[in-house]
Amino acid sequence: MHNILVLGGGFGGVTAARHLERLLGARDDVTITLVSRENYFVLTPLLFEACSGTLELRHCAQPIRPALRRARFVEATVEEVDVERRVVRATAAGGAMHEFPYDDLVVALGGTTNMSLIPGSAHALTFKSMADALVLRNHLIERFERADAAADPTDRRRCLTVVVIGGGLVGVELLGELTAFADEVLRYYPRIPRDDVRFHLYEAGPRILPELDAKLADVAVRVLRKRGAELRSGTPVRAIEPGRVLLADGPIDAGTVVLAAGIVPNGAALGIPVDHDARGRIAVEATMRSRSHPNVWALGDCAAITGPDGRPYPQLAQFATREAKQLARNVVAAIDGRAPMPFHFRSLGTMASLGGTRAVAQLMGVRLTGFPAWWFRRTYYLFQMPRWDRRLRMILDWTIALFFRPDVTRVDVAPLGSAATV
Amino acid sequence: MHNILVLGGGFGGVTAARHLERLLGARDDVTITLVSRENYFVLTPLLFEACSGTLELRHCAQPIRPALRRARFVEATVEEVDVERRVVRATAAGGAMHEFPYDDLVVALGGTTNMSLIPGSAHALTFKSMADALVLRNHLIERFERADAAADPTDRRRCLTVVVIGGGLVGVELLGELTAFADEVLRYYPRIPRDDVRFHLYEAGPRILPELDAKLADVAVRVLRKRGAELRSGTPVRAIEPGRVLLADGPIDAGTVVLAAGIVPNGAALGIPVDHDARGRIAVEATMRSRSHPNVWALGDCAAITGPDGRPYPQLAQFATREAKQLARNVVAAIDGRAPMPFHFRSLGTMASLGGTRAVAQLMGVRLTGFPAWWFRRTYYLFQMPRWDRRLRMILDWTIALFFRPDVTRVDVAPLGSAATV
Structure with a gap:
């Protein structure tokens, strides 16, 4: 049994899990597990309207469970990724510790507001x-x-x-x-x-x-x-x-x-012992595979994915969604012994x-x-x-x-x- | 200038203020001020559906300001009622203390869950x-x-x-x-x-x-x-x-x-130095006028209003609304030197x-x-x-x-x- 573990319930993580479900169909030799701190995913560009009340706050979020078919969802906060044993430790609400073994790890933990630029x-x-x-x-x-x-x-x-x-x-x-x-x-x-x-x-x-x-x-x-x-x-x-x-x-x-x-990678992503770039983002190939650990993949705000021009892709929902789809294809390709493809996308x-x-x-x-x-x-x-x-x-x-x-x-x-x- | 001060933004307080506005029309010898801890009023019987999510949480509330015409609204928490000086002291958000003088005081501070019945x-x-x-x-x-x-x-x-x-x-x-x-x-x-x-x-x-x-x-x-x-x-x-x-x-x-x-009167209502009944509710005549202080009026969950049969009216929204309308009429009658009428209402x-x-x-x-x-x-x-x-x-x-x-x-x-x- 091959376990794919996706960390993060934002645009990147949820799209990756959904796309993996689609690509894997009814194949029963692969499991998909999505671990996220929240049981819903937020359409962040709509938060502005939720703030003013034009849109109900709850309406700019979508519960994750109904959006998944075969993937298992667990609400838990990632504490530690052990890349040697290939196990992720996470705490559920109430403090219970869970261990999730993986064969392929997809890191989509996103970013957080950069608090280090300005004192106070x-x-x-x-x-x-x-x-x-x-x-x-x-x-x-x-x-x-x-x-x-x-x-x-x-x-x-x-x-x-x-x-x-x-x-x-x-x-x-x-x-x-x-x-x-x-x-x-x-x-x-x-x-x-x-x-x-x-x-x-x-x-x-x-x-x-x-x-x-x-x-x-x-x-x-x-x-x-x-x-x-x-x-x-x-x-x-x-x-x-x-x-x-x-x-x-x-x-x-x-x-x-x-x-x-500006934003920086989430603390949980920063702590994963793989190679990072100078800004703390996980260093990946153009295929979104970790440069140091080939069975770790990363996308979205916590990854440094560079395009053909050598510049990193912007940290926008539009890109995270496209990255997630390509990443899902790449993970399945790797499982099946095919070569993963580099991510390439021009903003619409x-x-x-x-x-x-x-x-x-x-x-x-x-x-x-x-x-x-x-x-x-x-x-x-x-x-x-x-x-x-x-x-x-x-x-x-x-x-x-x-x-x-x-x-x-x-x-x-x-x-x-x-x-x-x- | 005659100042009517209404305390509390629930069914009782808001209905009383709105009805006072209606009865007083454009009369400029009377002011109405409503002081409430929250700037919205909640339709409490709908909170059950808000809890399950059938109804959006915000939709079971109505902002108070747009519901008022001439009355002044102030968001503040009542701290002390000085019945001798006829002044209410209240703190706004941020801790600023405000004083509201009154000629007639309407207490509609409602109730809170009774925490004293069961240990823990x-x-x-x-x-x-x-x-x-x-x-x-x-x-x-x-x-x-x-x-x-x-x-x-x-x-x-x-x-x-x-x-x-x-x-x-x-x-x-x-x-x-x-x-x-x-x-x-x-x-x-x-x-x-x-x-x-x-x-x-x-x-x-x-x-x-x-x-x-x-x-x-x-x-x-x-x-x-x-x-x-x-x-x-x-x-x-x-x-x-x-x-x-x-x-x-x-x-x-x-x-x-x-x-x-079960519920008990709100702490702020308990602390008003007028006569209370054994359960802490403000003791009022059938006209909802305080038994000890004729220019204080009370209704709803913080008042003990008894019907013709000598039994207190139930603590339900339906009653608070009707009480508020009668109370508004009584306050205006008292200002004009007419006799206030006892509250009488049979549940529908x-x-x-x-x-x-x-x-x-x-x-x-x-x-x-x-x-x-x-x-x-x-x-x-x-x-x-x-x-x-x-x-x-x-x-x-x-x-x-x-x-x-x-x-x-x-x-x-x-x-x-x-x-x-x-």
């Missing part, structure tokens, strides 16, 4: 998971409530200042969604003057949205500036302190600070949502802006959702959101106390 | 708020995941044992929803034998569902027993320990213990959902069971939602739920860490 990063919110989206939403609404009740104008302005650190896709899309959200809900806060609400975005690099061509990036900046946001490139943040951000030209008091300045395009039915996109050389770009982006992600029940719910959420304003309900986050960890 | 109650989950519904949902799904991964059959059975303490409406409706949910989602857990999943309900009193007539209670018990639940009346729980429940005839190991054994009926499209109901003398009762209950609560955007979302949630199975996505609850409390 722990004082900022991050934007990577469902919990992050929920916490940011609640946080922002709480700041509006606080500002509405505040007697002192300085306190109020501080509550209403939002700083986003990082001008890449995540930072800009987040800024777009938050500015649109604020414009919509401020009518419910009669005591908050619109001008007191301030949005800042700081990018250390030379320009905003390096992922897109310069003309589209300019359009994005114009749209966001019209909503009153201040975007500055070439402006590194020196440090983050509780409630403020330090720049070269002085500090900025802010009630909300979100860090979106890049899209950035700006919130409030606006987006910019470049699609196979064509530039789209405004509503058409926004509509295309939505529809594209809709079809990335594996099953129709979720797609239907997403369509309905969006339809209703066209006719009604977003709301300001906080789904309160209660710390999981002792009672829940019996 | 802190080890149980409760079911009263949105956070409770979310925590219980996540907890239950986590137990399924854990059981699916568990190697030891004893561990597995413990994970899969659910105990509900209390056989009143809340306990029975919760048991109904949870059994139906388990039946639906277990197909995704191929390694869990259905017989290992056990549901127990213990009621200290002589019978299950004392709120309904005995025939309907029997129907409810039959429906739940068919789903494999064990319901025992006359069975007080001696104590709750982490992971188990002690009964007279021995302990029961359980991965999930939910306490639904009582309904208990049993989950999985089943319910029991007695409506103006008529008994309904099964699907018709369930449909009627849903529709009734739909129209308790103040605004159409929410109603529409609820209708769509329910429609989709008819065609698809519930899912097992946990919207993960992350403790609000230091970053969020900048």
Whole structure:
């Protein structure tokens, strides 16, 4: 019996497991096991809308179990990969330790916000998971409530200042969604003057949205500036302190600070004793096979996969999905004694949502802006959702959101106390 | 200027504020202020469905601000009521203290789960708020995941044992929803034998569902027993320990213990220095005016309002809503020098959902069971939602739920860490 073990339940891991199922059909000489920390997979590009409430939070996730057919799913957190014994140790909820032997290991553990670039990063919110989206939403609404009740104008302005650190896709899309959200809900806060609400975005690099061509990036900046946001490139943040951000030209008091300045491989991926590159990503051949351990494979944000031009592929969902399919084919080829093929994929395009039915996109050389770009982006992600029940719910959420304003309900986050960890 | 201050954002407080707005029209000699811990109001009878995921969690809540017209809303937690100076002190998020002077005070602070009946109650989950519904949902799904991964059959059975303490409406409706949910989602857990999943309900009193007539209670018990639940009346729980429940005839190991054994007034209501009854509820006349302080009024779960027969009115949403309307009329009458009227209302009926499209109901003398009762209950609560955007979302949630199975996505609850409390 040949055991394939997939670690990680994101775009990469789930697509790989599903594709392995398809390729292996009813073959009973191979087992597939997927181990992930969460029992659902998140369509991360939709988290922005989940944060503002356009989309229900749960609707940007898909439970993993119903999406699998023959693969076994186990909810557990990877603790250690023993590449000599070919065993992965993982803890399930409640602390029970499980061991998973493997013949082929697929590492798709993803990335996490880079907290080492800016001192004091722990004082900022991050934007990577469902919990992050929920916490940011609640946080922002709480700041509006606080500002509405505040007697002192300085306190109020501080509550209403939002700083986003990082001008890449995540930072800009987040800024777009938050500015649109604020414009919509401020009518419910009669005591908050619109001008007191301030949005800042700081990018250390030379320009905003390096992922897109310069003309589209300019359009994005114009749209966001019209909503009153201040975007500055070439402006590194020196440090983050509780409630403020330090720049070269002085500090900025802010009630909300979100860090979106790049990602690093997940801790569990960093700890796997195979070769890594300088940024901690698993060093793989173009076939996605580990350079040091041929029965370990890696893809997505935790792998350094270089294209024919020698440059690494971008860390985007679009690529993770394609990598996963090729990787599944390669693993099956290796089992059957055939040669694995190098990964090669040219991006179909890049899209950035700006919130409030606006987006910019470049699609196979064509530039789209405004509503058409926004509509295309939505529809594209809709079809990335594996099953129709979720797609239907997403369509309905969006339809209703066209006719009604977003709301300001906080789904309160209660710390999981002792009672829940019996 | 006459200030009316309403404390509490549940059925009672919000209905009172809305009705005061209506009665006072454009009169500019009276202000209305509503202070509540949360900026939304929850349709508590829908929390069961939110827990199983039939309804989105956020859809059983309505933001308070858009539901008010002229009243001022402040999100703050009541700390102290100074009945001499006629001032309420409350803290907003972030710790800022605010003072609200009042001429008439309406106390609608509601109730909280009674933790003093059973030793060790802190080890149980409760079911009263949105956070409770979310925590219980996540907890239950986590137990399924854990059981699916568990190697030891004893561990597995413990994970899969659910105990509900209390056989009143809340306990029975919760048991109904949870059994139906388990039946639906277990197909995704191929390694869990259905017989290992056990549901127990213990009621200290002589019978299950004392709120309904005995025939309907029997129907409810039959429906739940068919789903494999064990319901025992006359069975007080001696104590709750982490992971188990002690009964007279021995302990029961359980991965999930939910306490639904009655409510007591909220701490903030208990602390108001006016006359209270033996159970801590504010002692009021039949007009809902405090017996000791005529400019304090109270309603709902924190007030002891007795009917013409000398018995207190039940602590149900239906009553709180009617009390609020009468109370609003009485406050306006008192301001205008007219006599307030005693509250008098006969219940229109009582309904208990049993989950999985089943319910029991007695409506103006008529008994309904099964699907018709369930449909009627849903529709009734739909129209308790103040605004159409929410109603529409609820209708769509329910429609989709008819065609698809519930899912097992946990919207993960992350403790609000230091970053969020900048």
